[in-house]
Amino acid sequence: MFNGKSIFISGGTGSFGRNFIRRLLEQYQPKRVVVFSRDELKQYEMQQTFNAPCMRYFIGDVRDADRLRQAMRGIDYVVHAAALKQVPAAEYNPTECIRTNVNGAENIIAAAIDNGVKKVVALSTDKAASPINLYGATKLLSDKLFVAANNIAGEQQTRFAVVRYGNVAGSRGSVVPFFSKLIADGAQELPITDERMTRFWITLDHGVQFVLDSFARMHGGEVFVPKIPSIRIVDLARGMAEHLPHKNVGIRPGEKLHELMVPLDDARMTLEFEDHYTIQPSIRFTSVDVDFAVDKLGERGRAVGEDFEYRSDTNPHFLSVGQIADLHAKLSV
Incomplete structure (x- = not known):
């Protein structure tokens, strides 16, 4: 579906953006790929690797509505990956976080509708489910x-959906590079917030493919949640450095013991598919009767029980220490 099409990705110089564009160029022949981000240096460095004739690099901020409209001219598909993501930084700089994550989302929506974009997929996080910190909120x-943008679009055909998933293995700013640096620097122990802590875990490759699949699946208005494994943080530390002891440092402000991707209150709107869950919009925005139980690929889902939650601690699929060690070895290559 991306052959001969123009694709725009906000936050395109980040871990997800680089891997998404690599996959896009390997599997398709896009007409144009627009990388939209604030950092001139990261764009320069990225151009050394991604220099295909279809590549375009726009310096800009999602807070700037006019610049977004300009950058989205002639675009068919949008991936919105730009965000301020660090939980402590968001708590200390709440207004800045709101301007980027909320006002920036509004600007992406308006620019997409104004330019007649076909489909938009926005990346979310497990921290958005029953949030306890500003970033999640x-x-x-x-x-x-x-989700509401499908109504805002009115007679325009632009459709919007959300992809929500957990911690991305090895992404910048995550725990894996943090532990890796400590190990490389000769640390005598690894800090563990709480030995009971669990997290959802997804590789960048899986996350990228899930986003690509979501473009093909979406009617508009869905929140797509992949079925992914969980890890215990203590097992992650063992898998990366089995010989090092651990030091309990306590849960940081704004941090959960376990993460959640489908809250109990969303169970009545949730459908289970073979490899993912779909949270349907609670309010239908068009006069067209959309059957979300059958997606655009023809995949069929079924309703989950009213007591359903998708939590990192009750997830039936956990990675073992050995599997984590193997995954870390692959990430380190």
Whole structure:
């Protein structure tokens, strides 16, 4: 579906953006790929690797509505990956986080509608489900905006959906590079917030493919949640450095013991498919009767039980220490 099409990705110089564009260029022949981000240096460095004739690099901020409209001219598909993501930084700089994550989402929506974009997929996070920190709250607001955007579009055919998943293995700013640096620097122990802590875990490759699949699946208004494994943080530390002891440092402000991707209150709107869950919009925005139980690929889902939750601690699929060690070895290559 991307052959001969123009694709725009906000936050395109990040871990997800680079891997998404690599996959896009390997599997398709896009007409144009627009990388939209704030950092001139990261764009320069990225151009050394991604220099195909179809590549375009726009310096800009999602807070700038006019620049977004300009950059999205002639675009068919949009991936919105730009966000302020660090939980402590968001708590300390709440207004800045809101401007990027919430106002930026509004600007992406308006620019997409104004330019007649076909489909938009916005990346979300497990922290948006029953949020307890500002970052999660802004991403929940962003999710709601993108779902509601299918109504805001009016007679325009632009459709919006959300992809929500957990911690990305090895992404910048995550625990894996943090532990890796400590190990490389000769640390005598690894800091563990709480030995009971669990997290959802997804590789960049899986996340990229899931986003590509979501473009093909979407009617508009869905929140797509992949079925992915969980890890215990203590097992992650063992898998990366079995010889090092651990030091309990306590849960940081704004941090959960376990993460959640489908809250109990969303169970009545949730459908289970073979490899993912779909949270349907609670309010239908068009006069067209959409059957979300059958997606655009013809895949069929079924309703989950009213007591359903998708939590990292009750997830039936956990990675073992050995599997984590193998995954870390692959990431280190």
